[in-house]
Amino acid sequence: MAEFRTRLKELRAARNMKQEELAELVGVRRETIIRLEKGLYNPSLKLAVDIARVFGCTVEEVFIFDYDE
Amino acid sequence: MTSNEKMQKLAQRYHDKSLSRAERRDAYKALELERYRADKRKPISLRLYTLITCILELFTGFSFIAMSFDIRYLSYLGPFNNFLGEHLWLFWPLFLSAIFIMVYFESKYKKPLYDELSYQNMSKANSIGFIVMSSVLLISAFLYFTLLHHKTLVITSENYCEIILGFFWLVRSASKIIFLILDYNGSKSDDDFVGVE
Numbered sequence: 246m247a248e249f250r251t252r253l254k255e256l257r258a259a260r261n262m263k264q265e266e267l268a269e270l271v272g273v274r275r276e277t278i279i280r281l282e283k284g285l286y287n288p289s290l291k292l293a294v295d296i297a298r299v300f301g302c303t304v305e306e307v308f309i310f311d312y313d314e
Numbered sequence: 315m316t317s318n319e320k321m322q323k324l325a326q327r328y329h330d331k332s333l334s335r336a337e338r339r340d341a342y343k344a345l346e347l348e349r350y351r352a353d354k355r356k357p358i359s360l361r362l363y364t365l366i367t368c369i370l371e372l373f374t375g376f377s378f379i380a381m382s383f384d385i386r387y388l389s390y391l392g393p394f395n396n397f398l399g400e401h402l403w404l405f406w407p408l409f410l411s412a413i414f415i416m417v418y419f420e421s422k423y424k425k426p427l428y429d430e431l432s433y434q435n436m437s438k439a440n441s442i443g444f445i446v447m448s449s450v451l452l453i454s455a456f457l458y459f460t461l462l463h464h465k466t467l468v469i470t471s472e473n474y475c476e477i478i479l480g481f482f483w484l485v486r487s488a489s490k491i492i493f494l495i496l497d498y499n500g501s502k503s504d505d506d507f508v509g510v511e
Contacts (some may be wrong), residue, residue: 273431
């Protein structure tokens with residue numbers, strides 16, 4: 246079972262970016278960003294790539310899956 | 315590239331039959347987003363928009379159901395049916411005002427955009443709403459034939475159509491209520507420095 250978590254909040258705070266601003270940039274609602282930050286929603290590959298591009302990092306750096314081996 | 319050029323390019327891509335269905339769908343979504351950004355009207359939140367449409371659809375649904383009670387050939391509801399029969403004309407101005415309110419909101423505010431999470435929640439809500447309303451319809455039919463001891467139900471085709479239309483609007487309305495619940499769960503931000511509404 247893989248545990249899903251994101252570094253969205255951290256990356257956003259580093260850039261002093263609001264949830265609303267990030268949502269606007271990637272074309273989703275603020276509620277979606279809130280759920281992503283809480284790890285309650287698995288984004289589509291396109292949204293994951295879009296978010297990673299906003300922060301200038303790779304998808305793996307933003308979205309982390311911890312596998313219990 | 316200007317917004318107009320971008321939209322034209324996306325529209326061309328959307329109409330390009332050589333592309334796969336998924337590619338064209340993506341192009342359409344991008345086009346919708348671009349149109350939304352270019353729209354100068356005031357935005358309205360998806361929740362508020364859904365709530366308004368839900369209330370109006372609920373009202374429309376109930377209006378149709380109430381109209382279906384106007385059975386001139388068999389009054390299966392007794393005094394209640396007579397009361398509704400006398401005051402049925404009241405539903406028409408209210409029904410028309412519901413349409414006018416909807417048109418007003420559609421013209422004044424830009425229609426909110428459904429993102430991937432909203433689509434997911436909406437499709438889930440649609441199926442739950444349909445199941446819930448079908449169950450309500452079945453239970454009411456069951457109660458009619460058991461508790462009220464009726465053996466038959468005589469209905470005109472006009473009233474039958476009204477029941478179907480009423481059911482359709484009530485399903486839509488129920489789906490929207492479920493969507494609002496699904497959308498609300500887990501979407502409260504505990505962020506201190508950002509995202510304050």
